[in-house]
Amino acid sequence: MSREPIPARISTSSKVLVERQFLVTVTEPVAIAIVGVGKIARDQHLPSIASNARFRLAATASRHGGVDGVENFETIDTLLSARSDVQAVALCQPPQVRFEAAAKAIRAGRHVLLEKPPGATIAEVETLVAMARSQGVSLFATWHSRFATGVEPTREWLKGKTVRRVAVTWKEDVRRWHPGQAWIWEPGGLGVFDPGINALSIVTAILPPVHVTRATLEFPEGRDAPIAAQLTFAGESGFSATADFDWRQTGPQTWDIEVETDEGRLVLSKGGAEMLVDGKAVLADSDQEYAGIYRRFAELIEAGESDIDLSPLVHVADAFMLGRRSVVEPFED
Incomplete structure (x- = not known):
C-alpha cells in the first residue's frame, strides 16, 4: 500500500x-x-x-x-x-x-x-x-444499522415529502443479545441505549435534525444503566417524534421506525431490512450491515x-442530561 x-x-x-x-x-x-x-x-x-x-x-x-x-x-x-x-x-x-x-x-x-x-x-x-x-x-x-438494506431507499423516498409524525419502537431481549455482559450495566455501558442507538443512527440518517426535549429512563434497582427509555423529540420542521426502547422483550424482537408524511406512511422494519409503504412491502433483504x-x-x-458522525451519541447524552430517572425492579442475567 x-x-x-x-x-x-x-x-x-x-x-x-x-x-x-x-x-x-x-x-x-x-x-x-x-x-x-x-x-x-x-x-x-x-x-x-x-x-x-x-x-x-x-x-x-x-x-x-x-x-x-x-x-x-x-x-x-x-x-x-x-x-x-x-x-x-x-x-x-x-x-x-x-x-x-x-x-x-x-x-x-x-x-x-x-x-x-x-x-x-x-x-x-x-x-x-x-x-x-x-x-x-x-x-x-x-x-x-445505517447499512441496513432499507435505510438509503427510505432516505430517498422521504426527499421532498413533509414529515408529520415519527414513532420509533425498538424492543429486544438483552439476555439473547448480550448474555452475561456486565459492562452494559456499568457507567458508560449505555444500557438499553446500546441497541437504542442503532435506531437513533437510522433516524439521524433519514430525517431532518431533531433534538431531545423529554426523556424517562428506567433503571433496574442496583444498576447504573437503564433497561428502558422513552424519548420525545422536536425539530425545526415541526413534526413530532417519539422513541420507545426496552430491553425486556422476549419472543419476537421489535425494531420499527414509522414515518407519517403528507404522501403516505412508511415503516422501516426489522432493523432497517424491510421497507413498507402504506402497508405494502417494497423492499426486504437479508442482513448485510x-x-x-x-x-x-x-x-x-x-x-x-x-x-x-456523533449525532446518535449526542441524542443519548441529551437523554441522560434531560432524563427523569425511574427505579424499577431488579434485573439479573
Missing part, C-alpha cells in the same frame, strides 16, 4: 465529518487486526472481513481467546509492538475502554474502526478525531479519509 500526500480538505455537515488526509493506493489487502474477540466480533466482524477481498485478518488481541490460525496477543500494546505489518485495527471492546486502545493505535499510525458506540463520551471521540487528523490515518465511527461497514472502511483507507 502506497501513500501520497495531498492537500488537507475538511467537509462538514450537521451529521458527518469527513477529513481527507492522504490519497492511498491499495495494491494488496489491508492487514487488519481485531481487538476484543467477543460475540460481536465472531458473529459479524470475522465473517465480514473474510468475505471482503480488500482486507486480510492478520492478528487479534484478546484476553478471551483468539481465532484459529491467527496470531493472538494478550494486549493491544503487544500487538502494536510486535506486528508493524498490521495496518488497521477494528476495536470491538466495550466502549468504556475503547478510547485508550484507539489512541494507542492512532499514535502507532494504524487506521482505526470503532464499533458502536464510538466511545463512552463525546469529548473522547472528538479527541480521537484530532489525533487521527494529526497522524494522517483513517478513523471510522461505525453505525451498522457489517459487510457494508467494511466496504466503507476500505473506501476510507484508500481515499485517505475519516468518517465520524
Whole structure:
C-alpha cells in the first residue's frame, strides 16, 4: 500500500465529518487486526472481513481467546509492538475502554474502526478525531444499522415529502443479545441505549435534525444503566417524534421506525431490512450491515479519509442530561 500526500480538505455537515488526509493506493489487502474477540466480533466482524477481498485478518488481541490460525496477543500494546505489518485495527471492546486502545493505535499510525458506540463520551471521540487528523490515518465511527438494506431507499423516498409524525419502537431481549455482559450495566455501558442507538443512527440518517426535549429512563434497582427509555423529540420542521426502547422483550424482537408524511406512511422494519409503504412491502433483504461497514472502511483507507458522525451519541447524552430517572425492579442475567 502506497501513500501520497495531498492537500488537507475538511467537509462538514450537521451529521458527518469527513477529513481527507492522504490519497492511498491499495495494491494488496489491508492487514487488519481485531481487538476484543467477543460475540460481536465472531458473529459479524470475522465473517465480514473474510468475505471482503480488500482486507486480510492478520492478528487479534484478546484476553478471551483468539481465532484459529491467527496470531493472538494478550494486549493491544503487544500487538502494536510486535506486528508493524498490521495496518488497521477494528476495536470491538466495550466502549468504556475503547478510547485508550484507539489512541494507542492512532499514535502507532494504524487506521482505526470503532464499533458502536464510538466511545463512552463525546469529548473522547472528538479527541480521537484530532489525533487521527494529526497522524494522517483513517478513523471510522461505525453505525451498522445505517447499512441496513432499507435505510438509503427510505432516505430517498422521504426527499421532498413533509414529515408529520415519527414513532420509533425498538424492543429486544438483552439476555439473547448480550448474555452475561456486565459492562452494559456499568457507567458508560449505555444500557438499553446500546441497541437504542442503532435506531437513533437510522433516524439521524433519514430525517431532518431533531433534538431531545423529554426523556424517562428506567433503571433496574442496583444498576447504573437503564433497561428502558422513552424519548420525545422536536425539530425545526415541526413534526413530532417519539422513541420507545426496552430491553425486556422476549419472543419476537421489535425494531420499527414509522414515518407519517403528507404522501403516505412508511415503516422501516426489522432493523432497517424491510421497507413498507402504506402497508405494502417494497423492499426486504437479508442482513448485510457489517459487510457494508467494511466496504466503507476500505473506501476510507484508500481515499485517505475519516468518517465520524456523533449525532446518535449526542441524542443519548441529551437523554441522560434531560432524563427523569425511574427505579424499577431488579434485573439479573
